Each structure stands twice: as C-alpha cells, then as structure tokens.
Amino acid sequence: MSDEPSDATAAAEISEEAGLDGRLEAIQDSELAVVGIAVVGVLLFPLVFNNLLNGYTQLATLVLVWGIFALGFDILLGYTGLLSFGHALFWGGAAYAAGIFSASVSGQPVLVILFGTLIAVLLAWIIGFLSLRRGGIYFAILTLTFGQMAFYLSSSPLAFLTNGENGFTSVSIAPLFGVLDLHGSLGGPLAMLPGNTLYLFVGAVTVLTIALANRILNSPYGIVFKAIRENESRAEFVGLDVWRYKLMAFIISALFAGISGSLFAIEGNYVPLSSLYWTTSGEVVIMTVLGGVGSLFGPLFGAAVYLYIEFIVSGMDVVGPFWHLILGLVFVVVVVLFPDGIWGGVTAIRDYIGGERR
Amino acid sequence: MSLLSQILTILLNGLQQGAIYVLLAVGLSIILGTLKFVNFAHGALYLLGAYLGLFITTEVQLTNGMLPEWGITTFGLGLGFLAALLIVPLVTFVVGIVMERFVAKPFYDRPDTDQILVTFGLAVIFQEALRALIGGDSQSLPQPAWASGPIALPIIGNFPRWRLGVIVITALLVLFVYALVEYTDFGLIVRAGTMDSEMVRLLGIRLDRPYLVVFGIGAALAGIAGVVGGPLANVNPNIGTEQLVPAFLTVVIGGVGKIEGAVLAGLLLGTLQVLLIQTGFAAWNRVGIYVLAAVILLVRPQGLLGSEVDVE
Numbered sequence: 001m002s003d004e005p006s007d008a009t010a011a012a013e014i015s016e017e018a019g020l021d022g023r024l025e026a027i028q029d030s031e032l033a034v035v036g037i038a039v040v041g042v043l044l045f046p047l048v049f050n051n052l053l054n055g056y057t058q059l060a061t062l063v064l065v066w067g068i069f070a071l072g073f074d075i076l077l078g079y080t081g082l083l084s085f086g087h088a089l090f091w092g093g094a095a096y097a098a099g100i101f102s103a104s105v106s107g108q109p110v111l112v113i114l115f116g117t118l119i120a121v122l123l124a125w126i127i128g129f130l131s132l133r134r135g136g137i138y139f140a141i142l143t144l145t146f147g148q149m150a151f152y153l154s155s156s157p158l159a160f161l162t163n164g165e166n167g168f169t170s171v172s173i174a175p176l177f178g179v180l181d182l183h184g185s186l187g188g189p190l191a192m193l194p195g196n197t198l199y200l201f202v203g204a205v206t207v208l209t210i211a212l213a214n215r216i217l218n219s220p221y222g223i224v225f226k227a228i229r230e231n232e233s234r235a236e237f238v239g240l241d242v243w244r245y246k247l248m249a250f251i252i253s254a255l256f257a258g259i260s261g262s263l264f265a266i267e268g269n270y271v272p273l274s275s276l277y278w279t280t281s282g283e284v285v286i287m288t289v290l291g292g293v294g295s296l297f298g299p300l301f302g303a304a305v306y307l308y309i310e311f312i313v314s315g316m317d318v319v320g321p322f323w324h325l326i327l328g329l330v331f332v333v334v335v336v337l338f339p340d341g342i343w344g345g346v347t348a349i350r351d352y353i354g355g356e357r358r
Numbered sequence: 359m360s361l362l363s364q365i366l367t368i369l370l371n372g373l374q375q376g377a378i379y380v381l382l383a384v385g386l387s388i389i390l391g392t393l394k395f396v397n398f399a400h401g402a403l404y405l406l407g408a409y410l411g412l413f414i415t416t417e418v419q420l421t422n423g424m425l426p427e428w429g430i431t432t433f434g435l436g437l438g439f440l441a442a443l444l445i446v447p448l449v450t451f452v453v454g455i456v457m458e459r460f461v462a463k464p465f466y467d468r469p470d471t472d473q474i475l476v477t478f479g480l481a482v483i484f485q486e487a488l489r490a491l492i493g494g495d496s497q498s499l500p501q502p503a504w505a506s507g508p509i510a511l512p513i514i515g516n517f518p519r520w521r522l523g524v525i526v527i528t529a530l531l532v533l534f535v536y537a538l539v540e541y542t543d544f545g546l547i548v549r550a551g552t553m554d555s556e557m558v559r560l561l562g563i564r565l566d567r568p569y570l571v572v573f574g575i576g577a578a579l580a581g582i583a584g585v586v587g588g589p590l591a592n593v594n595p596n597i598g599t600e601q602l603v604p605a606f607l608t609v610v611i612g613g614v615g616k617i618e619g620a621v622l623a624g625l626l627l628g629t630l631q632v633l634l635i636q637t638g639f640a641a642w643n644r645v646g647i648y649v650l651a652a653v654i655l656l657v658r659p660q661g662l663l664g665s666e667v668d669v670e
Contacts, residue, residue, distance in 0.1 A: 077471075081469075081471070083470075083471040083474060083475075085474075130652070130656055133656070133659060134655075134659055136470040136471075137390075137396050137470050137474065138610065138655070138659065140396075140470075140471075140474055141606050141607070141610055142652070142655060144603060144606070145603075145607060145648050145651050145652055145655070146648075146652065148603055148644075148648055149645055149648035149649065149652065152644035152645045152648065153645050155644075156641035156642075157641050157642055157645060278599075278603065279599070282478065282482075285475070285478070286479075286482075289475060321423075321424065321490050322486075322490050324482065324486035324489070324490075325483060325486040325487050325490055327482070327486075328479055328480075328482035328483035328486055329483055331475075331479040331482070332476060332479035332480060332483065335472065335475045335476045335479055336464075336476060339472075
C-alpha cells in the first residue's frame with residue numbers, strides 16, 4: 001500500500017529517460033553489471049593493491065571486511081540521512097557473538113556468520129526502536145549512549161563472556177563445509193587466483209553483500225529511503241510510514257555490520273574490546289563519508305583509503321607518525337568541500353569528461 | 359562511620375565527580391541551545407585546557423613524539439597552578455571565538471549531521487596533532503600546593519582539599535554564567551535569540567557578537583574543566599573524547615540550553631557513579647550512567663528540565 005507512490009515515481013523516471021541514454025543507464029544500473037564489476041573488482045584489487053601500492057593480502061581482506069560495514073552504514077547515512085554514532089555495537093556485538101558461537105557451538109564459518117548477523121539484527125531492532133523516537137542530534141547521541149553502554153558492559157560486568165579488557169581470544173574456526181581451511185592455502189588450479197583462501201572467501205561474501213545492497217537500494221523500498229532523506233515531511237504526507245522505513249534502514253545497516261563483524265572475528269581469530277568502543281563507530285563514519293555517501297562503491301573505496309592510510313602510510317618515513325592527523329585533515333576537507341566524498345568527486349569528473357548528461 | 363557521614367561522603371564525592379561533567383555540559387548546552395550548533399569538538403577544548411594547564415603549571419620532560427626529536431626535551435612555563443587557572447580560560451575563550459567565526463558560522467545553515475561530522479573531524483585532528491607532537495604518554499598535572507592534602511570537615515571527616523576546590527570553582531563559575539544569562543542585557547539578547555533569532559534581528563539587534571561571546575564562554579568553561587579536572591586523573595591525548603560522551607549525556611538529560619538542567623543532570627550522573635563504586639558495584643559504574651541516561655531520554659525525551667518547545 002505504502003509502496004505505491006514510489007513505484008509511480010520510479011516508473012516516471014524510467015519513461016523520462018527513455019531513448020539511448022536511458023537504456024545505457026538501465027544497463028549500468030542492472031544487477032548483473034553491478035555484480036560483474038564487483039567480481040572483477042574483488043579479483044583485481046589484490047593484484048593492484050599488492051603490486052603497485054605496497055599493500056599485502058591480509059590488508060586487502062581487512063579492506064573488504066570494513067567495506068561491507070561501510071556499505072551498510074551508507075544505507076543509513078547516505079540513503080536515509082540518519083547519522084548513527086553507535087554502530088560499533090552491531091559490528092563489535094556481531095564479532096563477539098560470532099567468536100563465542102565458534103568457541104562453544106560450532107566453528108562452521110557460514111553458521112558463525114549467520115549467528116553473528118542474527119545477533120546484530122536483533123540488537124538493532126531493539127536499539128533502533130528506542131533511538132528512532134528522536135531525530136537529528138538526539139538520534140546520534142542515543143545511539144552513542146547505547147554503544148557505550150555495550151562497551152562498558154563487555155569490559156567488566158560481562159567479562160565472563162567476553163574476556164574483558166583482553167578481548168575474546170578463543171575464536172576457533174572450522175574448515176569451510178568441513179573441507180576448506182580458510183587460513184590455509186588453496187591447492188590445484190584455484191591457486192592461480194589472486195589473494196589467498198581467506199581473501200577469496202571474504203571476497204565472495206563481499207560480492208553477495210554488494211548485490212544485496214544494490215537490490216535493496218533499487219527496489220521501491222529503497223527509493224523510499226531516498227525520499228525520506230530528501231524531505232521527510234513530504235514522504236510523510238504522501239502517506240508513507242516514515243518511522244517504519246527508518247527502523248528498517250537501521251536494521252538493514254546493522255545486518256551488514258553484523259556480516260562484517262562476524263567476518264572480522266573469523267579473519268583475525270580474535271575480537272578486541274575496542275571493537276565496541278565509540279571510536280569504531282567514528283571510523284566507519286569517516287570511511288563512509290570519505291568514500292562518498294549515497295553511492296554503492298563509495299564506502300568500499302573509503303574503507304580502502306582509510307585502512308591504506310592507517311597501515312601503509314603510517315609505516316612511511318616522514319609522514320608515518322602523522323597518519324591519523326592526515327586522515328583527520330582529509331576527512332574535514334571532504335566534509336567541507338566535497339559532500340559527495342572522493343567517489344562522488346571521481347564520478348563528477350567522469351561525467352564531465354563524458355559530456356554531462358543532464 | 360555513621361550512616362549519615364557515609365551518605366554525605368557519597369554526595370560530596372558525587373558532587374565532585376559531577377562537577378567536571380557540569381562544567382563541560384553548561385558550555386555545550388548554551389552553545390547547542392543558543393546557536394543550535396552541535397559541537398563534537400567540545401572534548402578537544404577540554405583536552406586543550408588540560409594540556410595548557412599542564413604546560414603553564416610545570417615544565418614537562420618529553421620523551422616521545424616529534425618535539426623531543428626536534429631537540430625540545432623540556433617544555434613548559436612552570437608558572438604554577440594559579441597562573442594556569444587564570445590564563446587557560448582566556449586562551450580557550452579566544453579559541454572558542456575563532457571556532458565560532460571559522461567553523462561554526464559557515465555551518466549554521468547546514469544539517470546537524472554536517473556539523474557533527476566537521477567538529478568530529480576537527481577533534482580528531484587536534485587530538486592526533488597533539489599525540490604526534492608530544493607522544494601519547496600519560497602526564498600528571500600536579501595539584502596546587504595550597505590545595506593538596508586533606509581538609510577536616512564536620513561529620514564527614516577528612517576530605518581531599520583539591521576535590522573540595524573543584525566543587526567550589528565549579529559552583530562559582532556556573533553561578534557567574536547563570537547570572538550573566540539571566541540578569542544582564544547581554545543575557546536577555548541571548549535568551550531572546552534562542553527563542554526567535556529572526557525577530558531579534560528584525561528589532562535591529564545584531565546577534566553576531568553575542569553568539570561569539572556565547573561560544574567563547576562555552577569554550578572557556580571546557581578549558582577550565584580541563585585544568586581543574588587534570589589533577590584528578592592522568593592527562594593524555596585520549597581524555598577529550600573520553601569526556602565528550604558523558605558531557606553530551608549531561609546536556610540532553612538536563613535539557614538542551616538549560617543551565618539548571620545541566621547542573622542537575624551532572625550531579626545526578628556523578629552521584630550515581632560514586633554510589634555504585636562505593637556500594638561494591640564498581641564494575642557497573644560506567645554502565646549505570648548510560649542506563650540512567652537511556653531511561654530518562656526514553657521517558658522524558660526533552661530532558662529533565664527541558665521544555666517541549668525546544669524539541670524540534
């Protein structure tokens with residue numbers, strides 16, 4: 001019922017853009033193309049990253065893990081226009097849940113991810129329900145409050161579960177489907193693929209999440225998110241239940257955070273307490289904004305830039321000690337001058353060279 | 359120890375714990391209430407105050423960071439604590455004015471989200487610049503000699519003199535700001551601007567300068583909080599972000615723009631924390647204040663003393 005108006009808008013958009021340009025656009029936006037780009041990107045990334053940019057495969061894996069987190073966060077911040085400062089709760093919560101599950105129930109990677117994500121979604125349901133009563137800064141502060149609550153809970157009262165300050169160290173991951181050891185190396189022709197087993201596993205999950213995000217954002221449901229960001233009261237007047245959509249955007253972003261957090265626990269075999277601290281929420285905010293809010297690939301790009309500065313630039317001779325400072329400077333410049341982030345800037349240049357369409 | 363003295367000790371300690379929150383929250387609250395500006399860099403001003411206090415009070419031996427690499431191993435003026443207490447608010451007042459003009463002003467018309475992002479970024483820059491220059495070690499800001507040691511109070515017994523000093527300084531400053539806002543012409547303009555800035559401008563009153571002063575006062579309070587709070591804990595580059603979250607909680611629990619609200623909320627949080635620590639629930643003291651905050655915000659979203667009108 002409430003989806004009808006947006007369907008109409010989408011239909012109007014398509015008919016407006018009919019013709020060659022429209023068809024090109026449609027192909028660009030089609031799911032197959034997005035998945036194709038994602039697959040090629042995931043396969044090429046370690047080659048470029050390791051050989052030209054001084055990276056290494058473990059870091060490339062970490063980039064994808066954080067990229068999934070930022071991608072989900074963008075659905076909330078970029079598409080729905082809600083700034084949460086408490087997503088560390090879902091990311092770290094999922095990481096802890098995944099770790100504890102792997103240690104005490106089953107180490108099967110797929111089950112571990114499912115369990116971690118489930119916990120993140122449940123937490124988001126409750127916390128979104130409570131925090132979304134207020135907009136703007138109240139939402140930011142309420143999410144921050146719940147996030148910090150979880151951090152201090154895990155640091156001592158729940159230390160029997162989380163191992164407190166030392167972080168959760170007993171993550172134990174079984175081989176995938178009982179055959180493939182994620183931390184081992186690939187045999188046979190598969191060894192030709194770039195990266196290592198873990199990277200390819202994380203890469204496959206990344207492609208799936210990109211496809212999922214793309215499908216959500218291009219569905220009538222996702223278009224409502226954008227409508228809310230553009231003008232909340234207008235969306236309300238059209239008859240949409242804005243609050244329900246906001247809650248769903250919150251939960252969806254936590255779903256991605258959950259997948260990412262579980263992967264993080266699998267990747268590092270360890271969950272640090274700092275994964276729940278509010279600076280983790282701050283990091284994903286920076287990644288998303290840096291890369292470009294409101295775009296599909298921007299946040300992944302932002303995660304790559306962030307981690308590149310954190311791990312590679314920090315090891316450089318002169319600028320090394322200043323890496324965090326550099327990151328802060330770049331971030332502020334982006335917020336002030338390029339609200340669409342680095343990816344938005346690149347897109348603008350591409351459109352300019354290709355002749356502006358509109 | 360009698361029950362009465364126990365209760366009084368908890369209250370007094372709570373007062374002291376809450377005092378720092380109050381100092382930060384009052385500044386944050388008047389800036390948020392009057393200028394409608396969300397300052398995530400308020401913790402960085404606290405950090406600035408603490409380090410300025412440190413370097414004005416003593417000479418510090420530096421071992422890490424860029425400064426020692428550049429040959430500067432001792433840094434600081436060594437003028438004593440009283441000098442710090444006088445100079446720091448002046449410096450942070452000026453910093454606040456500069457921030458209003460160059461950071462806040464261009465962002466008044468942009469969404470809350472952008473304000474949060476840019477001030478958050480600035481806080482990161484300041485904190486990390488500091489860390490790069492002097493390293494991340496914890497320093498200790500010594501208590502002033504004239505206020506160290508215990509003082510004998512009736513009923514309670516011995517109580518650290520400096521902790522009492524923190525309470526007194528906070529009370530005086532808050533009273534000063536309260537009087538300024540409630541009983542002067544300047545305060546009248548600020549309050550009118552809070553209610554309806556357009557109407558005030560139409561009446562021919564410029565709001566630019568009162569806004570500058572409000573931001574400056576908020577920043578100065580955060581700076582003083584850094585100086586008086588410094589001797590109570592270690593001083594390191596993380597203390598700013600650590601204080602920011604409770605300070606924001608204090609503001610929203612008390613009600614945005616309400617000085618009385620900030621005081622009430624700060625004392626409530628401080629007392630709860632001390633109560634939990636002294637009754638054997640130390641592990642829960644941090645969790646406790648967040649639970650209290652969450653409950654209050656859910657039951658009374660506008661804050662304890664906030665009016666429904668302030669809520670957008």
